[in-house]
Amino acid sequence: MEREEISPALASRLVGVQFPQWADLPITPVAVSGWDNVTFRLGESMAVRLPTSKAYAAQVDKEHRWLPILAPQLPLPIPEPLARGEPGLGFPWPWSVYRWFAGTPASVEPIADLGEFGSALGAFLAALHRIDPRGAPPPSDRSFFRAGPLAARDDEIRGGLAALDGVIDSETATQVWEAALAAPGPGPAVWIHGDVSPTNLLVVDGRLSAVIDFGCSGAGDPAFDAEIAWGFLSEAGRAAFRMSTGLDEATWARARGWKLWASLPALLAGLESDADWVEPLRHTLEDVLEDHKSTA
Numbered sequence: 001m002e003r004e005e006i007s008p009a010l011a012s013r014l015v016g017v018q019f020p021q022w023a024d025l026p027i028t029p030v031a032v033s034g035w036d037n038v039t040f041r042l043g044e045s046m047a048v049r050l051p052t053s054k055a056y057a058a059q060v061d062k063e064h065r066w067l068p069i070l071a072p073q074l075p076l077p078i079p080e081p082l083a084r085g086e087p088g089l090g091f092p093w094p095w096s097v098y099r100w101f102a103g104t105p106a107s108v109e110p111i112a113d114l115g116e117f118g119s120a121l122g123a124f125l126a127a128l129h130r131i132d133p134r135g136a137p138p139p140s141d142r143s144f145f146r147a148g149p150l151a152a153r154d155d156e157i158r159g160g161l162a163a164l165d166g167v168i169d170s171e172t173a174t175q176v177w178e179a180a181l182a183a184p185g186p187g188p189a190v191w192i193h194g195d196v197s198p199t200n201l202l203v204v205d206g207r208l209s210a211v212i213d214f215g216c217s218g219a220g221d222p223a224f225d226a227e228i229a230w231g232f233l234s235e236a237g238r239a240a241f242r243m244s245t246g247l248d249e250a251t252w253a254r255a256r257g258w259k260l261w262a263s264l265p266a267l268l269a270g271l272e273s274d275a276d277w278v279e280p281l282r283h284t285l286e287d288v289l290e291d292h293k294s295t296a
Contacts, residue, residue: 001092003052006038011048013089019097022046032105032199036215041100046082050095057093059215060084062137064096067214070191073131076124077101077210103202103209106232112206114237120208121201121228122244129190129222129245136191137218150180150221150254153261160264167271168282172289173260179292180257183250189219196228222247223254230259230291231284238291249295259288 008027016023025043033039036056037049051057064081071078080099087093103109111117157177161170193200194216202210226247229238242252263285270278 001090003038006050006052006091008040010089010091011040011042011050014050014085014091014095015042015048015097017088018085019083022097032108034199034213036213042097045100047098047100048085048095049098050091051093054093056215060094060096062217063214066136066217070128070131070214074124074127074211076120076208078214079212101202101210101212103204105199106201106203106208107198109203110206111203114234115240117208118229118233118237118239118241119244121196121211122241122246124208124211125193125196125222125225126245128193129225131191133189133191133219136189138189138220150257150261154181157257157260157264160260160268163268164264167267168285169289172292173285175296176256176288176292177260179253179296180260183253183257185250186221186223186254190222191217192220192222192225193217194220194224196225198228198232221251221254221258223251224258226252226255227259227262229255230287231263231280252295253292256288256292259284263288 008029012027015025015027022042025046026041027048028041030039030041030047035052036059037051040048040050042048051060061084063079064084067079067081071080079101081096082099083097085095085097106117158174161173161177164170164173193211193214195213196211200211200213201208202212222245226241226245229241233241247255263281267278267281267285269275270281
């Protein structure tokens with residue numbers, strides 16, 4: 001099924017057939033839907049999320065299994081699964097009904113104080129990382145191997161650095177990568193969110209109000225969750241975030257490495273297509289390199 005086929009009409013029919021108690025509630029698209037799922041508002045208090053491909057369908061059972069366990073141990077709200085839908089009416093994958101959250105993604109909503117925002121986000125992640133990880137899903141194809149061994153990305157990163165020589169400071173970027181590989185750790189895996197991006201952070205009145213989309217969560221390196229520190233947070237926000245998470249220098253070095261892994265392929269793709277994210281991404285990488293220089 002193609003993404004454009006996942007329409008409000010389809011969502012409405014699925015709800016009507018499988019959950020007739022909600023059949024009369026209106027279905028409306030949301031402004032920012034994400035990549036893994038198409039999201040619709042169901043009435044005033046619920047949301048319907050339909051995976052966009054088979055690759056994301058396994059996230060449904062993961063969230064239904066683990067979110068009710070994680071939620072009571074966290075300082076901010078996370079999604080609350082209300083019902084699990086089955087494939088039907090031509091839609092081939094399981095899907096979910098969740099409690100609706102007020103708020104706007106941080107990617108489009110002004111932040112009142114990035115220092116306070118960074119501190120609140122860091123405290124949330126520190127709490128998540130402290131939760132007992134026994135039974136948590138390990139890095140796998142279901143989470144696109146997020147937070148597996150950094151060394152497994154070595155060829156990929158060095159190829160990207162070679163391709164971007166002259167576009168970014170490849171010499172310093174290589175130092176960042178080698179410092180990440182050489183950093184001790186990560187030690188025992190902890191619960192991680194796996195996709196701490198501005199689109200998954202909800203804001204109300206300029207403040208962080210909820211963290212959503214745990215489809216890539218599981219056991220891994222806490223450094224992976226820190227890559228948001230560059231490119232979104234200000235310098236003050238980054239300092240507050242680091243203090244609040246309590247991440248040590250080795251974890252921070254690995255986080256810079258993960259940011260390279262996340263950024264280099266996107267920058268290469270953007271340069272090939274003349275995308276509008278090229279300059280912001282180049283500035284993000286400059287922040288990473290400057291942060292490394294300040295601690296070298």
